[in-house]
Amino acid sequence: MTRGFEELGRFAEPSLYILVSLASGPRHGYAIMTDVEEISGTPMGPGTLYGALARLEKRGLIEALEPEERRRPYRLTALGATTLETQLNSLSGFVSTGLARMKREAP
Amino acid sequence: MSALVRLYPRAWRDRYEEEFLALLEARPPTVGDRLDIVRGAIDARTRPQVRRPEAPEPEPANAAPDDTVLVRRLGYAALAGGVVWLMAWSLATVAAPVVYDGYGPHRDGSAALPVLFLSVILLVGGLFGHLIALPASRRAARAGVVVAIPFLLLWSAGPWVIWFALIAMIALVAFAIGSLGTSHWSVAACAAMAVGIGGSIAFALLTIGLVNLGTEVPYEMMLLVTATATPIWLAVGGSLIRVRPIVPAA
Numbered sequence: 001m002t003r004g005f006e007e008l009g010r011f012a013e014p015s016l017y018i019l020v021s022l023a024s025g026p027r028h029g030y031a032i033m034t035d036v037e038e039i040s041g042t043p044m045g046p047g048t049l050y051g052a053l054a055r056l057e058k059r060g061l062i063e064a065l066e067p068e069e070r071r072r073p074y075r076l077t078a079l080g081a082t083t084l085e086t087q088l089n090s091l092s093g094f095v096s097t098g099l100a101r102m103k104r105e106a107p
Numbered sequence: 108m109s110a111l112v113r114l115y116p117r118a119w120r121d122r123y124e125e126e127f128l129a130l131l132e133a134r135p136p137t138v139g140d141r142l143d144i145v146r147g148a149i150d151a152r153t154r155p156q157v158r159r160p161e162a163p164e165p166e167p168a169n170a171a172p173d174d175t176v177l178v179r180r181l182g183y184a185a186l187a188g189g190v191v192w193l194m195a196w197s198l199a200t201v202a203a204p205v206v207y208d209g210y211g212p213h214r215d216g217s218a219a220l221p222v223l224f225l226s227v228i229l230l231v232g233g234l235f236g237h238l239i240a241l242p243a244s245r246r247a248a249r250a251g252v253v254v255a256i257p258f259l260l261l262w263s264a265g266p267w268v269i270w271f272a273l274i275a276m277i278a279l280v281a282f283a284i285g286s287l288g289t290s291h292w293s294v295a296a297c298a299a300m301a302v303g304i305g306g307s308i309a310f311a312l313l314t315i316g317l318v319n320l321g322t323e324v325p326y327e328m329m330l331l332v333t334a335t336a337t338p339i340w341l342a343v344g345g346s347l348i349r350v351r352p353i354v355p356a357a
Contacts, residue, residue: 072126
Protein backbone atom coordinates (compact mmCIF):
# COMPACT_ATOMS: atom_id res chain seq x y z
CA MET A 1 0.00 0.00 0.00
CA THR A 2 2.84 2.37 0.76
CA ARG A 3 5.50 1.43 -1.79
CA GLY A 4 8.45 3.79 -1.55
CA PHE A 5 7.84 4.33 2.16
CA GLU A 6 9.28 0.94 3.15
CA GLU A 7 12.20 2.49 4.99
CA LEU A 8 9.72 4.11 7.39
CA GLY A 9 8.77 0.66 8.70
CA ARG A 10 5.68 0.73 10.90
CA PHE A 11 5.46 4.49 10.36
CA ALA A 12 4.87 4.14 6.60
CA GLU A 13 1.08 4.04 6.72
CA PRO A 14 0.66 6.72 9.44
CA SER A 15 3.04 8.92 7.42
CA LEU A 16 0.89 8.62 4.34
CA TYR A 17 -2.22 9.56 6.35
CA ILE A 18 -0.40 12.57 7.78
CA LEU A 19 0.64 13.74 4.31
CA VAL A 20 -2.96 13.40 3.13
CA SER A 21 -4.13 15.35 6.16
CA LEU A 22 -1.66 18.17 5.43
CA ALA A 23 -2.61 18.24 1.75
CA SER A 24 -5.51 20.55 2.59
CA GLY A 25 -3.34 23.00 4.51
CA PRO A 26 -1.17 23.35 7.63
CA ARG A 27 -2.35 21.63 10.81
CA HIS A 28 -0.94 21.09 14.28
CA GLY A 29 -0.58 17.72 16.01
CA TYR A 30 -4.04 17.49 17.55
CA ALA A 31 -5.76 18.58 14.32
CA ILE A 32 -3.76 16.02 12.32
CA MET A 33 -4.69 13.34 14.82
CA THR A 34 -8.43 13.98 14.65
CA ASP A 35 -8.32 14.39 10.86
CA VAL A 36 -6.45 11.10 10.39
CA GLU A 37 -9.00 9.44 12.65
CA GLU A 38 -11.74 10.72 10.35
CA ILE A 39 -9.94 9.65 7.17
CA SER A 40 -8.87 6.20 8.32
CA GLY A 41 -11.58 5.37 10.84
CA THR A 42 -9.00 4.28 13.40
CA PRO A 43 -7.30 6.41 16.04
CA MET A 44 -3.61 7.22 15.77
CA GLY A 45 -1.66 7.18 19.05
CA PRO A 46 0.41 10.23 20.04
CA GLY A 47 3.66 8.22 19.99
CA THR A 48 2.96 7.03 16.46
CA LEU A 49 1.95 10.51 15.32
CA TYR A 50 5.15 12.12 16.54
CA GLY A 51 7.31 9.20 15.40
CA ALA A 52 5.92 9.71 11.90
CA LEU A 53 6.13 13.53 12.09
CA ALA A 54 9.80 13.35 13.08
CA ARG A 55 10.54 11.04 10.15
CA LEU A 56 8.65 13.17 7.65
CA GLU A 57 10.34 16.32 8.90
CA LYS A 58 13.79 14.72 8.78
CA ARG A 59 13.19 13.65 5.17
CA GLY A 60 12.04 17.13 4.20
CA LEU A 61 8.51 16.03 3.31
CA ILE A 62 6.92 18.39 5.84
CA GLU A 63 8.13 21.49 7.65
CA ALA A 64 7.27 23.04 10.98
CA LEU A 65 5.85 26.54 11.09
CA GLU A 66 6.13 29.09 13.89
CA PRO A 67 4.35 27.83 17.02
CA GLU A 68 0.90 29.23 17.85
CA GLU A 69 0.96 29.34 21.64
CA ARG A 70 2.21 25.84 22.42
CA ARG A 71 0.95 24.19 19.25
CA ARG A 72 3.18 23.96 16.23
CA PRO A 73 1.56 23.63 12.80
CA TYR A 74 3.14 21.59 10.05
CA ARG A 75 2.78 21.94 6.31
CA LEU A 76 3.71 19.92 3.24
CA THR A 77 6.89 20.90 1.44
CA ALA A 78 7.11 20.80 -2.34
CA LEU A 79 8.96 17.48 -2.03
CA GLY A 80 6.24 16.20 0.30
CA ALA A 81 3.50 17.17 -2.17
CA THR A 82 5.30 15.42 -5.03
CA THR A 83 5.92 12.33 -2.92
CA LEU A 84 2.28 12.22 -1.83
CA GLU A 85 1.08 12.59 -5.39
CA THR A 86 3.33 9.73 -6.52
CA GLN A 87 2.10 7.52 -3.70
CA LEU A 88 -1.57 8.28 -4.38
CA ASN A 89 -1.16 7.70 -8.12
CA SER A 90 0.47 4.37 -7.38
CA LEU A 91 -2.38 3.44 -5.06
CA SER A 92 -4.93 4.61 -7.59
CA GLY A 93 -3.39 2.33 -10.23
CA PHE A 94 -3.44 -0.53 -7.76
CA VAL A 95 -7.13 0.07 -6.92
CA SER A 96 -8.12 0.33 -10.61
CA THR A 97 -6.34 -2.92 -11.43
CA GLY A 98 -7.94 -4.68 -8.48
CA LEU A 99 -11.45 -3.48 -9.33
CA ALA A 100 -11.04 -4.33 -13.02
CA ARG A 101 -9.94 -7.85 -12.16
CA MET A 102 -12.83 -8.31 -9.77
CA LYS A 103 -15.31 -7.27 -12.48
CA ARG A 104 -13.70 -9.73 -14.87
CA GLU A 105 -13.94 -12.53 -12.31
CA ALA A 106 -17.56 -11.74 -11.36
CA PRO A 107 -20.04 -14.39 -12.63
CA MET B 108 1.93 12.81 31.93
CA SER B 109 5.29 14.53 31.79
CA ALA B 110 6.76 11.35 33.36
CA LEU B 111 5.93 9.46 30.18
CA VAL B 112 7.39 12.21 28.03
CA ARG B 113 10.62 11.98 30.02
CA LEU B 114 11.07 8.52 28.53
CA TYR B 115 11.97 10.25 25.27
CA PRO B 116 15.61 11.26 24.67
CA ARG B 117 16.70 14.79 25.47
CA ALA B 118 17.10 15.87 21.84
CA TRP B 119 13.57 14.73 21.03
CA ARG B 120 12.16 16.59 24.05
CA ASP B 121 14.01 19.77 23.16
CA ARG B 122 12.30 19.67 19.80
CA TYR B 123 8.82 18.23 20.44
CA GLU B 124 8.02 18.25 24.18
CA GLU B 125 5.98 21.47 24.33
CA GLU B 126 3.66 20.65 21.45
CA PHE B 127 3.45 17.01 22.52
CA LEU B 128 2.29 18.02 26.01
CA ALA B 129 -0.18 20.47 24.47
CA LEU B 130 -1.58 17.60 22.40
CA LEU B 131 -1.92 15.37 25.45
CA GLU B 132 -3.72 18.16 27.32
CA ALA B 133 -6.13 18.62 24.41
CA ARG B 134 -6.80 14.90 24.23
CA PRO B 135 -6.16 13.08 27.52
CA PRO B 136 -4.48 9.78 26.61
CA THR B 137 -6.19 6.43 26.98
CA VAL B 138 -4.36 3.35 28.24
CA GLY B 139 -3.68 2.46 24.59
CA ASP B 140 -2.26 5.95 23.99
CA ARG B 141 0.06 5.57 26.98
CA LEU B 142 1.38 2.30 25.61
CA ASP B 143 1.79 4.00 22.24
CA ILE B 144 3.81 6.77 23.90
CA VAL B 145 6.11 4.22 25.59
CA ARG B 146 6.56 2.48 22.23
CA GLY B 147 7.27 5.84 20.61
CA ALA B 148 9.88 6.63 23.27
CA ILE B 149 11.62 3.30 22.68
CA ASP B 150 11.61 4.05 18.96
CA ALA B 151 12.99 7.56 19.54
CA ARG B 152 15.85 6.08 21.57
CA THR B 153 16.66 3.18 19.26
CA ARG B 154 16.15 5.02 15.96
CA PRO B 155 16.65 8.69 16.78
CA GLN B 156 15.36 11.10 14.16
CA VAL B 157 16.35 14.23 16.05
CA ARG B 158 19.91 15.06 16.99
CA ARG B 159 21.02 17.66 19.53
CA PRO B 160 22.89 20.47 17.82
CA GLU B 161 26.06 19.69 19.75
CA ALA B 162 25.83 15.94 19.16
CA PRO B 163 28.32 14.87 16.49
CA GLU B 164 27.09 13.02 13.44
CA PRO B 165 28.17 9.37 13.47
CA GLU B 166 31.52 9.05 11.78
CA PRO B 167 30.98 7.22 8.49
CA ALA B 168 32.59 3.86 7.97
CA ASN B 169 35.32 4.41 5.42
CA ALA B 170 34.60 1.52 3.09
CA ALA B 171 35.12 2.60 -0.49
CA PRO B 172 32.37 1.36 -2.81
CA ASP B 173 34.60 -1.50 -4.03
CA ASP B 174 35.42 -2.53 -0.46
CA THR B 175 31.83 -2.58 0.69
CA VAL B 176 31.06 -5.91 -0.96
CA LEU B 177 34.12 -7.50 0.64
CA VAL B 178 33.31 -5.99 4.04
CA ARG B 179 29.74 -7.27 3.93
CA ARG B 180 30.91 -10.74 2.87
CA LEU B 181 33.26 -10.79 5.83
CA GLY B 182 30.24 -9.80 7.94
CA TYR B 183 28.24 -12.77 6.68
CA ALA B 184 31.26 -15.01 7.28
CA ALA B 185 31.46 -13.81 10.89
CA LEU B 186 27.73 -14.48 11.34
CA ALA B 187 28.23 -18.00 10.00
CA GLY B 188 31.12 -18.29 12.43
CA GLY B 189 28.64 -17.86 15.28
CA VAL B 190 26.78 -20.96 14.11
CA VAL B 191 30.08 -22.84 13.71
CA TRP B 192 31.05 -21.79 17.25
CA LEU B 193 27.86 -23.39 18.61
CA MET B 194 28.52 -26.51 16.55
CA ALA B 195 32.08 -26.71 17.87
CA TRP B 196 30.96 -26.60 21.48
CA SER B 197 28.20 -29.10 20.83
CA LEU B 198 30.85 -31.42 19.40
CA ALA B 199 33.07 -30.73 22.39
CA THR B 200 30.37 -31.43 24.95
CA VAL B 201 27.00 -33.08 24.53
CA ALA B 202 27.67 -34.52 21.05
CA ALA B 203 31.18 -35.81 21.82
CA PRO B 204 31.60 -39.59 21.86
CA VAL B 205 32.00 -41.26 25.26
CA VAL B 206 35.37 -42.99 25.61
CA TYR B 207 36.65 -45.31 28.29
CA ASP B 208 40.29 -45.02 29.24
CA GLY B 209 42.51 -44.64 32.27
CA TYR B 210 40.51 -41.59 33.39
CA GLY B 211 37.28 -43.58 33.36
CA PRO B 212 34.33 -42.91 31.04
CA HIS B 213 34.32 -39.36 29.65
CA ARG B 214 33.46 -37.48 26.48
CA ASP B 215 36.25 -36.96 23.95
CA GLY B 216 35.78 -33.53 22.42
CA SER B 217 38.97 -33.49 20.35
CA ALA B 218 36.95 -33.66 17.11
CA ALA B 219 35.68 -30.17 17.96
CA LEU B 220 39.12 -28.53 17.74
CA PRO B 221 39.18 -27.95 13.95
CA VAL B 222 35.58 -26.70 14.06
CA LEU B 223 36.45 -24.34 16.90
CA PHE B 224 39.44 -23.12 14.87
CA LEU B 225 37.16 -22.50 11.87
CA SER B 226 34.71 -20.48 13.98
CA VAL B 227 37.56 -18.28 15.21
CA ILE B 228 38.93 -17.91 11.66
CA LEU B 229 35.51 -16.63 10.57
CA LEU B 230 35.47 -14.19 13.48
CA VAL B 231 38.95 -13.02 12.56
CA GLY B 232 37.69 -12.47 9.01
CA GLY B 233 34.99 -10.22 10.43
CA LEU B 234 37.57 -8.33 12.46
CA PHE B 235 39.60 -7.76 9.28
CA GLY B 236 36.40 -6.33 7.81
CA HIS B 237 36.29 -3.86 10.68
CA LEU B 238 39.90 -2.89 10.03
CA ILE B 239 38.81 -1.96 6.49
CA ALA B 240 35.66 -0.16 7.61
CA LEU B 241 36.89 1.66 10.70
CA PRO B 242 37.94 5.27 10.13
CA ALA B 243 41.69 5.81 10.58
CA SER B 244 40.95 8.17 13.48
CA ARG B 245 39.58 5.28 15.56
CA ARG B 246 42.99 4.28 16.85
CA ALA B 247 41.85 2.49 20.02
CA ALA B 248 39.34 0.39 18.11
CA ARG B 249 41.85 -0.47 15.40
CA ALA B 250 44.51 -1.32 18.00
CA GLY B 251 41.97 -3.56 19.73
CA VAL B 252 41.39 -5.45 16.48
CA VAL B 253 45.12 -5.76 15.75
CA VAL B 254 45.75 -7.23 19.22
CA ALA B 255 42.63 -9.42 19.28
CA ILE B 256 43.35 -11.20 15.97
CA PRO B 257 46.63 -12.97 16.90
CA PHE B 258 45.48 -13.82 20.41
CA LEU B 259 42.20 -15.26 19.13
CA LEU B 260 44.15 -17.42 16.68
CA LEU B 261 46.55 -18.52 19.41
CA TRP B 262 43.66 -19.38 21.69
CA SER B 263 41.83 -21.35 19.02
CA ALA B 264 44.96 -23.47 18.50
CA GLY B 265 45.19 -24.10 22.25
CA PRO B 266 41.84 -23.39 23.92
CA TRP B 267 43.17 -24.57 27.29
CA VAL B 268 45.43 -21.47 27.49
CA ILE B 269 42.94 -19.10 29.09
CA TRP B 270 45.39 -16.17 29.03
CA PHE B 271 45.22 -15.94 25.25
CA ALA B 272 41.45 -15.66 25.45
CA LEU B 273 41.62 -13.09 28.24
CA ILE B 274 43.97 -10.80 26.28
CA ALA B 275 41.77 -11.19 23.19
CA MET B 276 38.69 -10.27 25.25
CA ILE B 277 40.35 -7.13 26.63
CA ALA B 278 41.33 -6.16 23.09
CA LEU B 279 37.75 -6.76 21.91
CA VAL B 280 36.47 -4.46 24.68
CA ALA B 281 38.79 -1.73 23.36
CA PHE B 282 37.50 -2.39 19.85
CA ALA B 283 33.83 -2.32 20.95
CA ILE B 284 34.11 0.89 22.95
CA GLY B 285 36.44 2.56 20.47
CA SER B 286 34.04 1.89 17.61
CA LEU B 287 31.10 3.63 19.29
CA GLY B 288 29.96 6.65 17.33
CA THR B 289 30.79 5.20 13.93
CA SER B 290 27.89 4.74 11.55
CA HIS B 291 27.97 0.95 11.45
CA TRP B 292 28.70 0.14 15.11
CA SER B 293 25.56 0.67 17.17
CA VAL B 294 25.01 0.70 20.92
CA ALA B 295 23.14 -2.59 20.44
CA ALA B 296 26.23 -4.13 18.82
CA CYS B 297 28.32 -2.90 21.73
CA ALA B 298 25.80 -4.39 24.19
CA ALA B 299 25.85 -7.72 22.30
CA MET B 300 29.63 -7.69 22.52
CA ALA B 301 29.42 -7.04 26.27
CA VAL B 302 27.06 -10.01 26.68
CA GLY B 303 29.37 -12.21 24.59
CA ILE B 304 32.50 -11.20 26.46
CA GLY B 305 30.69 -11.54 29.80
CA GLY B 306 29.60 -15.02 28.78
CA SER B 307 33.13 -16.00 27.85
CA ILE B 308 34.54 -14.72 31.14
CA ALA B 309 31.76 -16.47 33.07
CA PHE B 310 32.70 -19.67 31.25
CA ALA B 311 36.35 -19.30 32.14
CA LEU B 312 35.66 -18.48 35.80
CA LEU B 313 33.12 -21.26 36.15
CA THR B 314 35.43 -23.84 34.62
CA ILE B 315 38.45 -22.78 36.65
CA GLY B 316 36.39 -22.56 39.86
CA LEU B 317 34.75 -25.95 39.47
CA VAL B 318 37.97 -27.66 38.41
CA ASN B 319 39.78 -26.19 41.45
CA LEU B 320 36.99 -27.49 43.67
CA GLY B 321 37.46 -30.91 42.12
CA THR B 322 33.92 -30.80 40.71
CA GLU B 323 33.22 -32.00 37.22
CA VAL B 324 31.68 -29.35 34.94
CA PRO B 325 28.41 -30.74 33.51
CA TYR B 326 28.60 -30.84 29.71
CA GLU B 327 25.19 -29.23 29.31
CA MET B 328 26.24 -26.30 31.50
CA MET B 329 29.47 -25.92 29.53
CA LEU B 330 27.48 -25.74 26.28
CA LEU B 331 25.01 -23.26 27.73
CA VAL B 332 27.71 -20.94 29.03
CA THR B 333 29.78 -21.05 25.84
CA ALA B 334 26.64 -20.30 23.84
CA THR B 335 26.45 -16.95 25.63
CA ALA B 336 29.65 -15.95 23.79
CA THR B 337 27.87 -16.23 20.43
CA PRO B 338 26.80 -12.52 20.42
CA ILE B 339 30.47 -11.64 19.77
CA TRP B 340 30.13 -13.17 16.28
CA LEU B 341 26.70 -11.59 15.83
CA ALA B 342 27.95 -8.12 16.77
CA VAL B 343 31.07 -8.32 14.59
CA GLY B 344 29.19 -9.76 11.61
CA GLY B 345 25.89 -7.90 11.93
CA SER B 346 27.57 -4.50 12.12
CA LEU B 347 29.61 -5.14 8.96
CA ILE B 348 26.45 -5.82 6.98
CA ARG B 349 25.35 -2.28 7.87
CA VAL B 350 28.43 -0.69 6.27
CA ARG B 351 27.39 1.60 3.43
CA PRO B 352 29.76 2.80 0.72
CA ILE B 353 31.04 6.33 1.07
CA VAL B 354 29.52 8.62 -1.49
CA PRO B 355 32.36 10.77 -2.84
CA ALA B 356 31.85 14.49 -2.31
CA ALA B 357 30.81 16.26 -5.50
